[in-house]
Amino acid sequence: MKKAVIDIGTNSVKLTLGEAAADGGARMICDMNVITKLGEGMRASGALSAEAMERTAQAVAKFAAFARAEGADEILCVGTMALRRAGNAADFSSRVRGLCGLGVTVLPGEAEAELSSLAAIRSIGGADEGFVTIFDTGGGSTEFVFLNDGARLEALSVEAGAVTLTDEYFAKSPANPQTVCSVTASLIKKFTEAGVGREAGRVIGAGGNVTAMAAVAAGMAEYDRSKIHGSALTKAEVMRQVALYAQSTAEERRAIPGLSPKRADIILGGACIILAAMEAAKVDEITVSDRSLRHELLRRLCAGEGAPEA
Structure with missing residues (x-):
């Protein structure tokens, strides 16, 4: 079955969709991104703006709908720096869940770094x-x-x-x-x-x-x-x-x-x-x-290794 990972970054939202490969890894079917600038202006306020949250949540929902339409039976949604730092990150996660039913796992910085490095090492x-x-x-x-x-x-x-x-x-x-x-x-x-x-x-x-x-x-x-x-x-x-x-x-x-x-x-x-x-x-x-954390997470999903913990 197909699996998908949605990576919510400070600047962009990325989707990778794939399925298990014969070598135990993942065969990537599509990989796309859209710039939503979730963290725009956050440095001054310490919070995500309502506009940035809405346009980013809508992008996540559209990616989730696309992945489901393509046959994905599992979608992992993760967030990075902006969601680690923002005082109202929970409001954003709640909006995403309301729009598409997905929970958002916020990755610690060290986990983000390790996932990205493994994607490079493997490729x-x-x-x-x-x-x-x-x-x-x-x-x-x-x-x-x-x-x-x-x-x-x-x-x-x-x-x-x-x-x-x-x-x-x-x-x-x-x-x-x-x-x-x-x-x-x-x-x-x-x-x-x-x-x-x-x-x-x-x-x-x-x-x-x-x-x-x-x-x-x-x-x-x-x-x-x-x-x-x-x-x-x-x-x-x-x-x-x-x-x-x-x-x-x-x-x-x-x-x-x-x-x-x-x-x-x-x-x-x-x-x-x-x-x-x-x-x-x-x-x-x-x-x-050109590989990053979402590609390693996709590999893990396709290999049945499970999702990371926040």
């Missing part, structure tokens, strides 16, 4: 060899996992996301170059203190901001995950894009090939996070992963 050759740092940039936080020969050493979540940085520093465009430099320097310090760069090794980056930058680097008119997953993104290219986004208006960013117009207003914050992670890790390139 990128050599990801389980030597010392590897995997990071996943989101709208409200960035998750890091440190591994040695595939064994997890530590998983942690750092409160630095593309949406929250945009709200605080980059609400207007073009951006002040000094602000871009100071924000990036602050992020490097924060990531270094968290342990990034503790040991030399391979770095894998995941999340919508990473894949968006890889798509821009490739000049993709239409996103092709088969070409993005496992590709390399250099620090020189990341620096080029940081400068490009900083000097561009939101309207100019929306015209950049490879960049989703709906991500244009937060991409500078995401790019600063990616550059800071590379600087802290002391690497000149990262491997791009």
Whole structure:
């Protein structure tokens, strides 16, 4: 039978639908997302706005209806940073349950980090060899996992996301170059203190901001995950894009090939996070992963391993 996972992030809602594969994993049938900006403005108020909750809950309900129409007999709905932090997260969960009957499991930061890292390890050759740092940039936080020969050493979540940085520093465009430099320097310090760069090794980056930058680097008119997953993104290219986004208006960013117009207003914050992670890790390139926590959760559902606990 088909299974589905709905991942409610600070910036977007994602759905992956699949079924059990012969190798014990999952065969992905479809993978889609919609940007709803659940966490927009939350940094100042500490709460989700009524408008953000409603448009996000409606998106979850539409994904649930689609999954059921496609034959899914089990749908797992999970939430991340915005729902971990918002004082009114329970109101959102109640609205989702009312619209489509689904409960929302809010994942701890460490669990989010581990799930994302496992998705990368299972799909990128050599990801389980030597010392590897995997990071996943989101709208409200960035998750890091440190591994040695595939064994997890530590998983942690750092409160630095593309949406929250945009709200605080980059609400207007073009951006002040000094602000871009100071924000990036602050992020490097924060990531270094968290342990990034503790040991030399391979770095894998995941999340919508990473894949968006890889798509821009490739000049993709239409996103092709088969070409993005496992590709390399250099620090020189990341620096080029940081400068490009900083000097561009939101309207100019929306015209950049490879960049989703709906991500244009937060991409500078995401790019600063990616550059800071590379600087802290002391690497000149990262491997791009198009797989994230929802793909590992789908695998677990299809393998009968059950859903995670909040």
